[in-house]
Amino acid sequence: MPRPSKRKAAPSAVVDLSATPAPKKSRTKQTNKADRLFDKYANKSIDSIDPAGIELLCSDLRVPHTDIKILMLAWTMRSEKQGYFSKDEWRRGLKCLGVDTLPKLKKAVIGLDKEVMKSGCFEDFYKFAFQYCLMEAKQRSVDIETICELLNIVLGPQFPTQVNLLMEYLKTQSDYRAINLDQWGSFYRFFREVRFSDLKSYDSSQAWPVVLDSFVDWLRERK
Amino acid sequence: MSNQKKRNFQIEAFKHRVVMDPKYADKTWNILEHAIHEIYNHNASGLSFEELYRNAYNMVLHKFGERLYSGLVTTMTAHLKDIANSVETAQGESFLEEINRKWNDHNRALQMIRDILMYMDRTYIPSTHKTPVHELGLNLWRENVIYSSQIRTRLLTILLDFVQRERTGEVIDRGLTRNIIKMLLDLGPSVYAQEFEGPFLRVSAEFYSVESQKFIECCDCGEYLKKAEKRLNEEIDRVNHYLDSRTEKKITNVVEKEMIEDHMLRLINMENSGLVNMLCDDKYEDLGRMYNLFRRVTDGLSKIREVMTSHIRESGKVLVTDPERLKDPVEFVNRLLDEKDKYDKIINLAFNNDKSFQNALNSSFEYFINLNQRSPEYISLFVDDKLRKGLKGVSEDDVEITLDKVMMLFRYLQEKDVFEKYYKQHLAKRLLSGKTVSDDAERSLLVKLKTECGYQFTSKLEGMFMDMKTSEDTMQGFYSSHPELGDGPTLTVQVLTTGSWPTQPSAPCNLPAEVSTLCEKFRSYYLGTHTGRRLSWQTNMGSADIKANFGKGQKHELNVSTYQMCVLMVFNDADRLSYKEIEQATQIPASDLKRCLQSLALVKGRNVLRKEPMSKDVAEDDSFFVNDKFSSKLYKVKIGTIVAQKESEPEKLETRQRVEEDRKPQIEAAIVRIMKSRKCLDHNNLVAEVTKQLQTRFLANPTEVKKRIESLIEREFLERDESDRKFYRYLA
Numbered sequence: 010m011p012r013p014s015k016r017k018a019a020p021s022a023v024v025d026l027s028a029t030p031a032p033k034k035s036r037t038k039q040t041n042k043a044d045r046l047f048d049k050y051a052n053k054s055i056d057s058i059d060p061a062g063i064e065l066l067c068s069d070l071r072v073p074h075t076d077i078k079i080l081m082l083a084w085t086m087r088s089e090k091q092g093y094f095s096k097d098e099w100r101r102g103l104k105c106l107g108v109d110t111l112p113k114l115k116k117a118v119i120g121l122d123k124e125v126m127k128s129g130c131f132e133d134f135y136k137f138a139f140q141y142c143l144m145e146a147k148q149r150s151v152d153i154e155t156i157c158e159l160l161n162i163v164l165g166p167q168f169p170t171q172v173n174l175l176m177e178y179l180k181t182q183s184d185y186r187a188i189n190l191d192q193w194g195s196f197y198r199f200f201r202e203v204r205f206s207d208l209k210s211y212d213s214s215q216a217w218p219v220v221l222d223s224f225v226d227w228l229r230e231r232k
Numbered sequence: 233m234s235n236q237k238k239r240n241f242q243i244e245a246f247k248h249r250v251v252m253d254p255k256y257a258d259k260t261w262n263i264l265e266h267a268i269h270e271i272y273n274h275n276a277s278g279l280s281f282e283e284l285y286r287n288a289y290n291m292v293l294h295k296f297g298e299r300l301y302s303g304l305v306t307t308m309t310a311h312l313k314d315i316a317n318s319v320e321t322a323q324g325e326s327f328l329e330e331i332n333r334k335w336n337d338h339n340r341a342l343q344m345i346r347d348i349l350m351y352m353d354r355t356y357i358p359s360t361h362k363t364p365v366h367e368l369g370l371n372l373w374r375e376n377v378i379y380s381s382q383i384r385t386r387l388l389t390i391l392l393d394f395v396q397r398e399r400t401g402e403v404i405d406r407g408l409t410r411n412i413i414k415m416l417l418d419l420g421p422s423v424y425a426q427e428f429e430g431p432f433l434r435v436s437a438e439f440y441s442v443e444s445q446k447f448i449e450c451c452d453c454g455e456y457l458k459k460a461e462k463r464l465n466e467e468i469d470r471v472n473h474y475l476d477s478r479t480e481k482k483i484t485n486v487v488e489k490e491m492i493e494d495h496m497l498r499l500i501n502m503e504n505s506g507l508v509n510m511l512c513d514d515k516y517e518d519l520g521r522m523y524n525l526f527r528r529v530t531d532g533l534s535k536i537r538e539v540m541t542s543h544i545r546e547s548g549k550v551l552v553t554d555p556e557r558l559k560d561p562v563e564f565v566n567r568l569l570d571e572k573d574k575y576d577k578i579i580n581l582a583f584n585n586d587k588s589f590q591n592a593l594n595s596s597f598e599y600f601i602n603l604n605q606r607s608p609e610y611i612s613l614f615v616d617d618k619l620r621k622g623l624k625g626v627s628e629d630d631v632e633i634t635l636d637k638v639m640m641l642f643r644y645l646q647e648k649d650v651f652e653k654y655y656k657q658h659l660a661k662r663l664l665s666g667k668t669v670s671d672d673a674e675r676s677l678l679v680k681l682k683t684e685c686g687y688q689f690t691s692k693l694e695g696m697f698m699d700m701k702t703s704e705d706t707m708q709g710f711y712s713s714h715p716e717l718g719d720g721p722t723l724t725v726q727v728l729t730t731g732s733w734p735t736q737p738s739a740p741c742n743l744p745a746e747v748s749t750l751c752e753k754f755r756s757y758y759l760g761t762h763t764g765r766r767l768s769w770q771t772n773m774g775s776a777d778i779k780a781n782f783g784k785g786q787k788h789e790l791n792v793s794t795y796q797m798c799v800l801m802v803f804n805d806a807d808r809l810s811y812k813e814i815e816q817a818t819q820i821p822a823s824d825l826k827r828c829l830q831s832l833a834l835v836k837g838r839n840v841l842r843k844e845p846m847s848k849d850v851a852e853d854d855s856f857f858v859n860d861k862f863s864s865k866l867y868k869v870k871i872g873t874i875v876a877q878k879e880s881e882p883e884k885l886e887t888r889q890r891v892e893e894d895r896k897p898q899i900e901a902a903i904v905r906i907m908k909s910r911k912c913l914d915h916n917n918l919v920a921e922v923t924k925q926l927q928t929r930f931l932a933n934p935t936e937v938k939k940r941i942e943s944l945i946e947r948e949f950l951e952r953d954e955s956d957r958k959f960y961r962y963l964a
Contacts, residue, residue, distance in 0.1 A: 149946055191945045191952065198957065216915035216958045219939050 042109035047099045058094040070115050077162050081121045084137045091141055122166070132197065138163050139193045150187035153179050160196070168200045178224050185220055192218045257296040260287045261303050267348070268304075271341045272311045281348065289351045297356035304349065308369065312338070312376035320382040328390060331383075332411050335373070342369035374419045378427065387412075391428060392435055398470070399439065410474035417476055429479055433486055436467075440490035448495050452505035454518040460491040461521055484528070493529045500539050507536060508543050511578065519582035533588070541592045544575065548600030552607065562622075565614035569637055572597065598644045602931075605888075608651035609879065611641050615677065616658040624669045631673050639680050646931040649898075650891050652689060657734045659693060663700050664726060664773060685928060695732035703727050710757050723750045727758070727767070738770045741820045743794075744801040747776075771795065772824065780840065783860025790840065791870045795820050795828045800840070803858050810855045826850045831871060837864060838871045895930060899940045902926055907950060907962040914958045915941075 050062035058066065067074040086102030088094055094102075103109060106117040125131055138159060142151045151159070157176045165172050175196065179185070195218050203211050208229060213222045253259070267284050270276060291300045315334045322330040346353060346365040353365050363371065377383060391412065394404045416424040440463070447456050464487050471480040492499075499522075500507045510519050526532030548571065551557060557564050575593050583589045601607050615638055623631050645651055662668045675697070682690040703726040710725075711717065743751065755767055774794035778801075781787055792800065798818040802809060809817075815825055829850045833841040842859040843850070879887065902925045907913060913921075918941070923932045941960065944950045953959035 189942075189946045191942060194952075195957075214916060214919075214934070216938075216952070216960075218942055219935060222935070222938075 043100055043103045046111060047096055056096060060092040070118050072118060075162060077166060078118050078121045080138055080162060081125055081134060082118055084134045135163060135197050139190055150189040152187050156188045171200050171205055178227050192220050195221060257299050260291050261299060263287050265303060265307055268307050268345060271344050276344060284348045288349050292352045292356050297352055300352055301362060308372050309376060312372055316377045316380045316383060328408055328412055332408060335415050338373055342366060370419055388427060388431055406474050413474055424476060433482055436483060437486050437490055440487055444491045444495060448498060453499050453502045454505060457521045457525060460525055463487055488528045492525050496532060496535055500535060507539050511543060516581045519578060523583050537589055537592050541596050544596040545599055549603055552600055552604035561610035561613035562617045564610050568641060601644045602646045608645050608647050609654045612651055612654035612658050619662060619669055619673055620667050621669060623673055635677050635680060649929045653887060653891055659696060660734050663696060692732040695729055699728050710754060721746055721750060723754060725754055738772045739821050741771045741798055742818050743798060782862050786863060788864060789868045795824055796832055796871060799828055808855055808857050811852050896940060899932060899937055900944060903940060903944060904949060912959055912961050918960060
């Protein structure tokens with residue numbers, strides 16, 4: 010039974026520092042500020058920030074656009090299309106972070122990865138990162154190369170050696186040309202639960218996806 | 233006498249007191265004592281039973297019971313001591329005889345004495361709780377004779393010596409021994425056990441321990457078992473003849489332990505004569521003996537079963553992996569059937585049809601038959617051979633027997649779906665070439681398969697038979713509605729329903745004109761009565777009979793495949809044709825064409841064409857001619873072959889791939905079925921359930937099942953549970 014693939018992860022409150030609703034006047038003021046910031050980067054013809062705008066934003070924030078923090082920013086916005094931020098998304102994101110000016114945004118973004126880890130929402134973000142890469146309407150899996158890049162960005166900081174090994178495996182194997190959401194989800198859990206020094210704790214009769222069974226076999230052979 | 237005189241009788245009291253003779257007791261006792269002496273001295277005939285009884289009675293009556301009793305004890309003891317002495321002095325052989333004789337005497341005497349003292353036995357003794365006379369007699373005998381220091385050990389030694397001598401083959405006096413043993417049994421419950429049985433068992437254990445060690449060094453397994461059996465039977469015989477029956481179990485246990493249990497493994501594994509050799513050489517008697525002996529011992533049978541199982545598995549493994557054997561599928565299967573028959577016979581004749589052995593045999597066969605992945609194919613080829621020619625002229629009963637044997641092998645297969653695929657292919661070839669030896673046999677086998685595997689397995693196969701029948705009717709209808717075609721070539725069409733028959737892609741080729749017009753007529757006829765259907769000619773499966781006239785006047789009728797017919801017909805218009813020209817004219821695909829030309833030009837006795845150059849293979853620049861020198865002894869020459877053959881390597885891979893592909897939807901269907909009813913299930917249980925459900929068709933690979941689960945997750949039929957990722961949830 011094919012169903013429309015779920016594009017959005019369940020929304021959960023993240024870095025919402027200001028819980029109290031701001032008075033109308035200041036809110037409008039805030040929104041306006043945010044809108045003005047938006048206009049700075051947006052492409053007028055499509056009324057969204059396009060890739061060029063994002064690059065500009067990144068350089069202003071002093072964060073490389075391949076950094077995980079930008080991806081996290083996209084997540085706070087619940088951005089739907091990779092490389093583009095719509096006005097609503099922009100507003101949503103900035104409100105979520107509780108900022109409205111560039112310096113404040115900069116500060117928030119710099120500390121964003123720590124915030125996400127602290128608040129326990131990393132898994133939600135992790136799932137979003139995958140879905141963000143689905144370009145087509147009915148697409149369910151992402152090609153290996155993009156996956157590798159994504160792994161690097163998203164999990165690289167936390168598990169550098171493991172990610173490198175997994176990337177190497179994925180690039181050399183030929184069974185899988187793409188990875189789906191279920192498999193993607195298992196990678197994070199795998200890195201958290203299985204120690205690479207001693208693979209004995211890995212039991213292939215458990216419900217790990219076959220791609221990880223093969224990965225572990227590959228690791229064992231290497232030793 | 234009349235009662236005229238009436239006189240009153242008066243009874244007057246005693247006027248004086250009765251005084252007991254003070255010496256009464258002694259006097260009476262003396263009489264009795266004397267009597268006892270006489271009895272023991274075999275002089276009882278002169279005694280008056282009545283008098284003695286009365287004396288004893290009086291003694292008890294006048295309260296001299298005590299005197300009587302103690303007197304009895306003393307007297308008897310004295311006599312017994314005498315007896316003991318006389319026994320002790322007996323020499324050699326006569327020792328036992330003397331005991332026996334004296335024992336009989338004593339019993340007789342005791343009987344008489346007890347009779348005499350009956351009154352005391354019944355009144356004085358019970359009230360004073362003393363031992364009754366008979367028992368007293370036995371006890372005194374025991375204490376004074378048997379337990380006498382001189383006699384006790386000597387008795388045991390002699391008895392054991394008797395047994396030993398008998399074991400070494402001498403003849404002994406069994407009657408005498410029996411009497412002695414009976415005496416021991418009569419003397420009390422533990423006397424026999426202590427004075428004889430205990431030591432007997434110990435000594436026997438030692439004896440057999442030594443003997444078994446000696447035998448096992450010098451005998452082979454079969455001989456040893458014979459000896460053990462003989463000894464066992466001897467002991468049983470011994471017990472029956474002169475020992476207590478309760479000793480039988482004990483002594484047989486001793487023999488079993490010493491001769492069998494202690495040497496079990498050594499016997500089984502004995503080189504050149506052990507269990508494996510017996511199995512190989514069909515030594516039914518020896519095997520039967522081993523079975524009967526070993527079943528008396530704990531774990532005996534399970535050891536035999538173990539060794540037999542591993543032997544069958546090993547030799548089975550060799551059988552199925554031997555490349556020589558694998559060359560001929562029919563021989564291969566015959567060999568399997570022979571193996572099964574061999575072991576069935578052994579289990580029947582030697583192992584008492586023991587069910588646990590049957591089971592071990594079955595599991596071993598299942599194990600090694602499935603070691604070779606081609607077993608399903610070979611079994612199908614065996615069936616094919618039988619149904620083509622093997623069962624020709626065979627009685628109905630024998631046909632059933634053969635088919636049942638096939639079913640037996642089929643049951644061992646784990647990959648029944650692979651068998652189904654091959655069986656379908658081979659059946660198709662048989663049906664289409666009309667080469668089946670007996671329709672009844674085919675149907676009978678189909679019924680057996682249906683009973684075993686269910687309707688699903690055979691529904692398509694039945695469809696194939698149906699198509700054949702329907703086609704016959706169709707052909708009749710065709711010719712009766714086209715009477716004008718009676719003179720032309722005779723067409724026989726088999727219309728095959730696409731789903732039921734094994735699919736083979738068939739590229740159309742150019743049929744000769746006469747044939748194609750006929751085919752078109754048929755097509756329109758058929759579609760006239762069956763609108764909405766599509767017919768496609770399977771030119772790679774047909775055959776033709778053509779009459780050929782050769783250059784030197786030879787006339788032959790050639791039975792060829794459709795492709796071959798197309799090629800040959802082209803030569804009606806040309807004497808010489810190049811490969812390319814033939815290809816052009818017939819449009820037959822290259823690989824098929826090459827094979828076709830090979831079969832027409834390069835096979836001895838069938839070379840209706842000639843090739844230039846005369847090389848072994850067909851090359852694209854070759855030329856072909858009709859072989860005017862063609863000769864054959866037969867008028868009808870068969871060139872086309874559509875016989876089922878063992879698949880080549882690439883074909884085998886292809887079939888296996890197809891089987892694997894077919895399995896995927898079956899696995900998925902099973903997963904969905906199970907999850908739909910269970911709603912939520914963990915991974916291991918799901919895999920186990922799926923495997924169980926698919927067992928009747930094939931052995932599901934856990935990794936493959938996992939892949940299917942993942943595919944179903946991707947297509948959102950299932951999802952992983954949020955909290956415990958080992959659990960799957962059904963998504964409606």
